[in-house]
């Protein structure tokens with residue numbers, strides 16, 4: 001477990017640009033070291049903001065898009081192409097404009113896909129896909145992702161792990177079907193905390209006033225069942241990327257001195 005490190009930026013636009021630059025560097029470094037990189041994308045406003053910023057980042061062409069594996073931390077269980085699906089939004093924000101290898105874009109199943117409306121079967125299939133990609137040196141039956149990103153919901157949810165729901169208590173499976181999510185749609189597919197914690201780096205994105213309470217709660221010692229964001233950490237690094245509005249309710253003891 002790595003202790004959270006915080007970086008606070010002036011506003012959400014700067015946060016998205018700085019996070020995009022940071023992500024480019026991680027991907028380029030991983031590709032230089034191992035030949036490929038793996039990143040877990042998040043849905044939500046902050047995740048899509050980062051992808052949009054990545055699309056216009058000056059160093060975007062330093063990435064070899066064909067040697068990048070993309071996975072998702074969660075998905076809204078809706079028909080293929082639904083505008084509310086996280087993958088649809090990610091495609092619109094960036095993915096449709098970069099030369100990715102389609103075989104390396106690991107979208108979660110849709111509700112009109114091979115598993116039909118069976119969200120648990122869809123989750124089990126995604127767990128199998130992850131397990132097939134994991135190697136002997138990996139952990140918990142998933143690949144060791146270079147970076148796994150998570151948007152933080154105003155209720156402290158991350159991926160589709162909502163406070164007090166069974167999914168956040170899962171200790172064995174890497175992917176679960178989520179029933180009765182308090183944020184629409186009620187059916188979702190989500191990585192679990194054990195899968196999230198197998199990532200090398202976990203980045204939590206929180207920008208905007210509506211994230212201030214969630215950040216303060218998660219970073220002040222709350223339990224992960226009550227505040228799922230508190231249970232999200234990476235093997236070597238846990239990085240909270242915030243803007244000033246989201247950081248506004250953090251205890252002063254946590255607020256980093258050198259924020260830009």
Ligand SMILES: O=C1O[C@H](COP(=O)(O)O)[C@@H](O)[C@H](O)[C@H]1O
Pocket residue numbers: 042043044045046047074075076086150151152153154158159160183
């Ligand atoms: O529904 C979801 O919400 C969270 C947070 O979204 P935000 O718009 O409040 O930033 C997101 O991280 C998750 O992937 C998504 O499915």
